[in-house]
Amino acid sequence: MVDHANVSFPSPSKSTVSLGISTNDVKKLDDPDPDFPSVSFPNPEEPGALSQAFGVANTVNPSLVLAADPDAVRFSVAVRFNDGVWQQFTADKLGILIASYLFASEQTA
Secondary structure (H helix, E strand, O other), X not given: OOOOOOOOOOHHHHHHHHOOOOOOOOHHHOOOOOOOOOOOOOOOOOOOOOHHHHHHHHHHOOOEEEEEOOOOOOEEEXXXXXXXXXXXXXXXXXXXXXXXXXXXXXXHO
């Protein structure tokens, strides 16, 4: 089971619940605010954009953080490694990982 804290609500939460994945949201960010007071720019790939999500994650101890911007066109994932350090993957990095997986899957088929 994977938990996550997210920047955008409710898009990622509805998706994960439909897959049977439990979630932990950043409660302060559940209600959209058009002024985006928690970040300088509403993009989960920007430095510091996941700080509140990491705060929740460090409390509930998930292995994964999912984040989307308010209209869910930008997406980011962070994974906690064994040393406790979070590694954030931007959409570009996620694209490379997905492509690598697909190429590897095609070669074994």
